[in-house]
Amino acid sequence: MNARICKGAVLTALALAIGAAGGYWFAQAPRHAEPEPAKAEQVPAQEQREVLYWYDPMVPQQKFDQPGKSPFMDMQLVPRYADESGDSAAVSIDPSVTQNLGMRLTSVSRESLASELEAFGSLTFNSRDVALVQARSGGFVERVYRRAPEDLLAAGDPLVDLLVPEWTAVQEEFLALRDLGDTALLAAARQRLRLAGMPQRLIERVERSGKVQPLWTVTSPIAGVLQVLDVREGMTLAAGQSLARINGLSSVWLEVAVPEAQTTGVSLGQKVEARLPAFPGEVLDGKVGALLPQANLDSRTVRLRVELDNTDGRLRPGMSAQVRLTRPSEQSALFVPNEAVIRTGRRALVMLAEAEGRYRPVEIRLGREFADKVEVLQGLEEGQQVVASGQFLLDSEASLRGVQAQALGQPMPMAQPALHESEGRIDAIDEDGLLLTHGPFKTLGMPGMTMTFPLADPALGEGLEVGDRVRFGVRETDDGLLIERLHKLEVQP
Incomplete structure (x- = not known):
């Protein structure tokens, strides 16, 4: 029994010695293997962008040549890329992302206003007869x-x-x-x-x-x-x-419902062509005899009255008709598709497409509507491109980032540092600003921590107390992060 144990111990020791020697040889062997091509292709697109320098958002004036941990705060340095415009009035979206979202662009075109207007109407009794x-x-x-x-x-x-x-x-x-x-x-x-x-x-x-x-x-x-x-x-x-x-029944009235946005240019005596399903291939001619004063509240249409001759008694009240109104030609105007317009109730916006995947919300003033297009009176120029599909996703992203739409009559805003938002709790209030325990700034890549932020305007701190929860927005300046937007959050019961 003792002999077997001794023999096993010897074999085990020998195996361990061989394994250690082999490991040492592999460790000392030169490494000449090249990285696999597949792995090289897996480098994220973000790492392929040119980095100008790294910096700490709290001390942005200090620049570093290499990534790493900030010597000032307990956080990683943030890269500043060469293709970052720093424009807070625009939203930047990667081209591959826009393709996945199914975004579609369309050009602002200059067209002549339609000389004809299609509408529907019905025959009624002539109340004068x-x-x-x-x-x-x-x-x-x-x-x-x-x-x-x-x-x-x-x-x-x-x-x-x-x-x-x-x-x-x-x-x-x-x-x-x-x-x-x-x-x-x-x-x-x-x-x-x-x-x-x-x-x-x-x-x-x-x-x-x-x-x-x-x-x-x-x-x-x-x-x-x-x-x-x-x-x-x-x-x-x-x-x-x-x-x-x-x-x-010697004559009947044809009452035509015209959308109120298309009544501009309609006048008394204007030529009208009516086609009735009951008489295929026939065209009945008439003229606008009256533009009724009251619009329909349900359909938002204005009624036109046309008197048609009915000496043969074929026309019967209640019949429907497809009507074409011929309007005099007018000057050309700018048009965009109806689907490209974001109507908020107070104003109309479009997402203006710019170079390098940037999109800017722009306020516009609308004119008349024609079929699936709407006239643009102010806010855009011919040849500009706007988002016709997926603009609501961009509008939501712009709202989350605090991007303000360009107002009517205002020039394109100059590029300025972006606004970054987070939420936090006020730990102290002093003359230097607010001591906040805040969550992460996702747009900065900055984790949550406790630090002091100066206020761009002392009035932002009025009515605040220690312990209040706030949502705030900061901008990067040469002196660090500066609070430019702040409001108190309601405490949920």
Whole structure:
């Protein structure tokens, strides 16, 4: 047993000695292996950018030639790249990222305003071609002819038979005076018939027949559609009571709904072409007869009225029509796609594309809209490029970075140090500024720590107390980080 143990110990010691010698030989062997090409290609794009120097954001005036830990603060030095513009009014996005986001650019173009406007409309009754039938005197309804609303009537079609007792008495008096042969008295009696409300045709019938006409047949004065018939047999009527309402069809109105943003340039007498699905291939010509004063609150459109001839009776109210309005040619104007505009409610913005992947929010003033484009009155120039797809992502990024949109009438802002934001707690307030325990500055690559920040304006510190949580923005200056934006955070219950 002891012999076996001794033999095993010897073998183990021998193996360890061989392993140590082999390790020493490998350690001393020269290294001539080159890095694999695949690994060389895996160098991040950021490391391939030219670095001007490294610096500590708290002491930016001190520059270092090599990366490493700051001698002033417990943090790593930050690189300053040659392609950094330092423009706080623009957002820089890597070209590969913009491609992944599906961002699409479009140019600001100068075009002539469309000379034609497409819209939709519908046919309605001509409200000026209306006949109201009333009872001329009090009486009784003896008969109602077989009529119903929406029946088509010809001029002279009977509606109802009325018995008017007052007319019977004056007719008998007229016939008695006629037999006397006194011309003056006969003329006075005829005038009395008219004053009683008898129509001229009924007076002529009495005079021609020599008999009393107890019934008056009320007829339609015009050809058209019977819209209302308010009588029934046996009814008692008062003088002036309405019997029927008839709307003529010799002409109809075409009411066109035009978006309120496109009504500029529309005027009375403007030529209109209408195409109805009921009559394919036919074009009906007309002119704008009225521009109605009230816009539709739901569709935000303004109505135009066009009168169309309908002597053949083919056009029926309720039919739809596709309308083309011919407008006089106007001067050219700048246009961008509607989808490129960010409407905030108070103003309109676009993301202006610049060189080297920079995007700047710019305020613009809009004009008229035409189809999928909108006129730009101020804020852009011809040939500039704006983001047409993905601009809301850029706008959100700009808001997070505190980038302010270029206001109307203002020149392009000069490049200035960027604003970096973080949140923290106030540990002390003194004349030098605020002692803050803050989180990391992501845009600086600076970790969270406790340090003192001077204030760009002493008014920023008014109303603040030790222990308050704040969100603040700092800029890099020659003297370090300077607080230029600060507001107190509400404490969540």
